[in-house]
Amino acid sequence: MLVHADQRYITALLENDQQLIGDIYRRFSPTIRSHIMNHRGTADDAADIxxxxxxxIYNQAKHNGLRLSCPFEPFLLLVCKRKWLNELKKRGHSPVTKLSDDLSEWGEDSFAAAEIVAREEDRARVFLEQFRRLSEKCREILRLSLSGDQQEKIAVQLGVTYGYLRKKKSECMATLLSYIQAQKI
Amino acid sequence: MAAYDKEFIIRYADNELSEEERRQFEADLLTDPTLAGELSLYLELRRTLEQRLPRDAGADALRSTLEDLNKEYFTPPARRSSRVRWIAWSAAAACIVVALGIYLLPSGNEDLIDRLGRTEMVGTESRGANTDSLLQQAAAFFNQQQFDKALPLLDKAVAADSSSQLAIFYRGIAEWHTASVALARRDLIDVYNGESLMRYEAAFYIALTYAGDRNGTVTGDGKSWKVTADAKNRATALEWLDKIPAGTPVSSRANELRDKLK
Known part of the structure; x- marks a missing residue:
């Protein structure tokens, strides 16, 4: 895949390049602000979105190696629009625009890239929301077990046997999987 | 789907099955798409948690940059510079102050949000936990209102013990005082969702993050806060206050804030 020159904006987010991130705001925030304020939102909503x-986008770049094959502006606009549509639905408003209209307006590459970001981040958000529903003990066990440290060392740290840690970790993960499946994502 | 429970699938993915169990499971996997789907969901979940549970210093730094830029690009009054606009804004601000003054300044010159949000960071000894020099050092800065100096120490305390609700709670408050509102909410929500004694105090401070807007003026002891005029934020603040039952250490402050918001 040919990487678009606007990948520099993704790199700027990864490296917290304040000058280039300022450029993102200067160039693209007026469009987003205008879109959201014309679709039932406030300036604060626009800022949050x-x-x-x-x-x-940062998370997708960091964890999934996002590479842009399209210009940044339509991609960002579509990510913001999708997020705002979800927010409107949460607030009980009917969507006033259709994502399918965006496919023809902005092109397949931008649309597909934005859809991936939205879908992946929605799923990650559900996973983390459901993780927070677990008991504190379960969250501690999973947090430590997934830290990359040796499990034997973690068992010592928690004051439990290695066998108990493995069993409890599986139980906690199974509970979390049940919570997630109940969300029907 | 073959008769495997979730724990068995997890143990397969985590390489904890015997050789025979593994062989049988993999044979079933080839012919059972539901089983394969459940395994795939678990692998995705595990990967996501491995990536996102550790604190991400890069994301924190980015959030801080974005919050600063949001103020510049999404807050119209701060960007206006012409004399005419300034006069118009001053007049409007004066009207708002008159209209809201009854509940903005409830006791003399003291700012309501500042007053309700004031807290002392207790030492670890008085909470009955192990003595922790990082928390004690952070408490010294925190109690002198030097939140920017307390924050790095609280970061280290959380990094050293990510289950320390005490450290996460006070880091949340310090982040709020240093205008990192999104980070503050994340920490305080973690504490609220936990089972520590401070969960209702966390709910109260989450309500404060929605109830208060920085008024942008610098007073003798730093930037102060005012009750927000934004209806959505006020509603969210009230929702958080409703989570606080009677009889907690923050119940009376919660009632006072609720009365003002209503």
Whole structure:
């Protein structure tokens, strides 16, 4: 895949390059702000959506190696629009725009890239929300077990046997899987 | 689907089955798409948690940058510079202050949010936990209102013990005082969702993060806060206050804030 020159904006997010991130705001925030304020939102809503969309893009770049094959502007706009549509649905409003219209307007590459970010980040959000529903003990066991440290060392740290740690970890994960499946994602 | 429970699938993915169990499971996997789907979901979940549970210093730094830029690009009054606009804004601000003054300044010159949000960071000894020099050092700065200096120490305390609700709670408050509201909420929500004694105090401070807007002026002891005029934020603040039952250490402050918001 040919990487678009606008990949520099993704790199800027990864490296917290304040100058280039300032450029993202200067160039692209007026469009997003205008879109959201024309679709039942406030300036505060626009700020939240813009910020959270950039964080989602950062997460996809950091954890899933996001590579842009399209310009950054339509991609960012579509990520923000999708996020705002979800927010409107949460607030009980009917969507006033259709994502399918965006496919023809902005092109397949931008649409597909934005869809991946939205879908992956929605799933990660559900996983983490359901993780927070677990008991404190379960969360501690999973947090430590998934830290990459040796399991034997973690068992000592928690004051339990290795066998108990393995059993409890499986139980906690199974509970978490049940919570997630109940969300029907 | 073959008769495997979730724990068995997890043990397969985590390499904890005997050789015979593994062979049988893999044979069933080839012919059972439901089983394969459940395994795939578990692998995705495990990968996501491995990636996202550890604190991400890069994401924290990015959030801080974005919050600063949000103020610049999404807060219209701060960007206006012409004399005419300034006069218009001053007049509007004066009207808002008159209209809201009854509950913005409830006791003399003291800012309501500042007053309700004031807290002392207790030492680890008085909570009955092990003495922790990082927390004690952080408490010294915190109690002198030097939240920017307390924050790095609280970060280290959380890194050293990610289950320390005490460290996460006070880091949340310090983040709120240093205008990192999104980070503050994340920490305080973690504490609220836990089972520590401070969960209702956390709920109260989450409510404060929605109830208060920085008023942008610098007072003798730093930037102060005002009750927000934004209806959505006020509703969210009230939702958090409703989570606090009677009889907790913050119940009376929660009632006072609820009365003001309503």
């Amino acid at each position: 813009f910020q959270e969309s950039l964080i989602d």
